[in-house]
Amino acid sequence: MKTMIRGGLALLLCWTCLATSAALAASEYPNKPVRIIVPYPAGGTTDLIARITAMQLSERLKQPFVVENRPGASGAIGAVAVAQAAPDGYTLIMGTASSHGINTALNKSLPYDPVKDFSPITVVATTPNIILVNNDLPVKSLAELLAFAKAHPGKLNFGSTSAGGSPHMSAELLKATAGVDMVHVPYKGAAPMLTDLIGGQVQVGFDNLPSSINFVRTGKVRALAITTAQRWRGAPDIPTVAESGVPGYEVSGWFGLLAPAGTPIEIRLRLQRAVAEAVQSTAVAKQLSDQGAQPTANTPEEFGKQIQADVIKWRDVVKTTGVKLD
Numbered sequence: 567m568k569t570m571i572r573g574g575l576a577l578l579l580c581w582t583c584l585a586t587s588a589a590l591a592a593s594e595y596p597n598k599p600v601r602i603i604v605p606y607p608a609g610g611t612t613d614l615i616a617r618i619t620a621m622q623l624s625e626r627l628k629q630p631f632v633v634e635n636r637p638g639a640s641g642a643i644g645a646v647a648v649a650q651a652a653p654d655g656y657t658l659i660m661g662t663a664s665s666h667g668i669n670t671a672l673n674k675s676l677p678y679d680p681v682k683d684f685s686p687i688t689v690v691a692t693t694p695n696i697i698l699v700n701n702d703l704p705v706k707s708l709a710e711l712l713a714f715a716k717a718h719p720g721k722l723n724f725g726s727t728s729a730g731g732s733p734h735m736s737a738e739l740l741k742a743t744a745g746v747d748m749v750h751v752p753y754k755g756a757a758p759m760l761t762d763l764i765g766g767q768v769q770v771g772f773d774n775l776p777s778s779i780n781f782v783r784t785g786k787v788r789a790l791a792i793t794t795a796q797r798w799r800g801a802p803d804i805p806t807v808a809e810s811g812v813p814g815y816e817v818s819g820w821f822g823l824l825a826p827a828g829t830p831i832e833i834r835l836r837l838q839r840a841v842a843e844a845v846q847s848t849a850v851a852k853q854l855s856d857q858g859a860q861p862t863a864n865t866p867e868e869f870g871k872q873i874q875a876d877v878i879k880w881r882d883v884v885k886t887t888g889v890k891l892d
Contacts, residue, residue, distance in 0.1 A: 592832030595655050599630040602823070603659045605644025607637045607755035610727060611693060611774035611859075615821045616660040618853060619690050622844035623837070633660075637754065640730040640891070641665035642677060649683035653828035655837070658687070661824045664731040667876030671884040672730045672891050680877060685829040686869035688838040689822035690845065691859035694792035695736040696778055697807070698771040700763055701788055708791040708810035711770065715746035722748045724770035725759040729891050732819040733772035735883065736793050742887040744812050763787055774819050775858030793817040800858060820862070822869055834866050 600623070604616045613635060620631040636644035645665050651657035659665075666680035697708060705711045715722050726734035729752035741748060751768050753759035756777035763771040764786050771778070775792065779801070782789045791807045792798055795816045807815040823841065825834060844850045845861035854861050864872070883889075 592830050592836065595833050595836060596627055596629040598656065599632055600655065601657050602631055602633050603644045603648050603657065604633055604635045605637060605641035605659065605661075605665050606635070606728065607757070608635050609777070610756040611776040611819070612660055612662055612821055614776055614857060615691055615854070615859060618850065619660070619823070619841065619844070622850060623840055626840045626843060627836075640669055640673075640728050642669065642673070645669075645678050645680075648824070648826055649678045651826050653685070653826040653830075655825055655829055655833035657826065658837075659684070659824050660690075661822055662732065663819050663876055663880075664728070664735075666822075666824070666873050668730055668732065668735055668880045668884075670877050671880040672889070680873055681870075683827050684824040685827055685831075685834055686866045686873060687823040687825060687834045688841050688866065689820050689862040689864050689869050689872065690841055691854050691861055692818050692820045693859045694775045694794040694798055695733050695817055695819055696773055696775045696782075696792050696804070696858075697736075697740075697790045698763060698773065698778060698782070698787045699790060700766050700769050701785075702766060703769050703788075705790070706788075708805070708807060708812075711790055712744050712746055712811065715748055719747040720749060722770055723751050723768040724748045724772060725751045725753055725763055725768040726772045727753055727756045727759055727774070727777075732817065733774060735880065735889070736817045737770075737772045738887050738889040739817060739883055740807065740812065740815065743815055760787070779858045798858060800855060820872070821859075822862075824869075831866065838863065838866060 602616050602620050604613050606612045616633045620633050623631040636647055641664055648657055648659040669676055670680055705714050724737055756773050760781055762768050781787045789804050791810045792804050793807055797806055842863035845863045851861050
């Protein structure tokens with residue numbers, strides 16, 4: 567009996583020490599630079615939002631938050647790097663609806679689990695996707711584009727920022743819903759896709775709004791519609807897909823911070839509160855809004871539920887459309 571009591575006390579002491587150590591680490595966090603992995607190339611929406619976030623976290627938490635681009639395999643390379651990192655809050659990922667939702671639906675051998683391998687922190691911002699066309703294409707609206715595509719099946723090429731990304735899946739859902747045939751040309755980021763769209767190598771483009779809005783404002787490409795249920799207040803003249811003749815259509819992108827699974831909740835809440843303070847400030851909210859992003863900063867629990875819902879949603883979309891990675 568005494569042996570059992572001693573064993574129980576030892577176990578209790580062990581757990582107490584571990585809890586105390588975790589609490590101490592969280593209270594001192596961060597005490598060295600933090601990496602934010604962006605699993606896509608520089609210059610795109612994920613990179614843009616990550617850099618805004620990193621600057622704000624650096625100011626508020628008094629340690630450098632450094633963005634590191636680790637593109638490849640539709641976000642999988644960067645995601646695996648974070649999933650395998652120590653769960654101490656010093657390696658984070660700016661995840662997306664693609665890296666933590668769509669990829670699971672498209673890739674049955676995905677080398678990470680978007681739910682089990684990560685601890686959610688917060689969604690920083692949400693964005694519409696946008697449908698763009700080259701200025702020389704003789705269409706002025708989404709209805710005209712769909713009519714043109716139906717009259718010329720398989721003749722239009724559309725570019726997206728990555729195979730299996732949210733913009734790509736926006737296009738595939740539109741093709742299936744509207745019954746049009748266009749050929750997908752995947753790119754490794756927004757910058758090369760927009761360059762080719764302007765040059766006419768592709769006639770149609772699907773992108774996250776923030777990385778393309780300045781090209782629309784300067785007249786280098788023509789915007790036809792955005793994919794969210796409501797118009798974006800920063801450009802109220804751009805209609806939604808649903809009101810352009812495809813009722814019920816809705817896709818939105820999100821960009822959120824995640825840590826490796828097992829990262830203490832105290833650290834994640836510290837980060838979440840810092841992000842919330844940042845995006846609630848007038849200057850940062852305007853900075854995001856000007857780029858076409860809606861500040862969010864939800865809780866880790868809410869973010870976790872959102873990821874689980876996205877995994878289910880995109881599995882259903884892939885099953886309905888039959889899309890496969892190029």
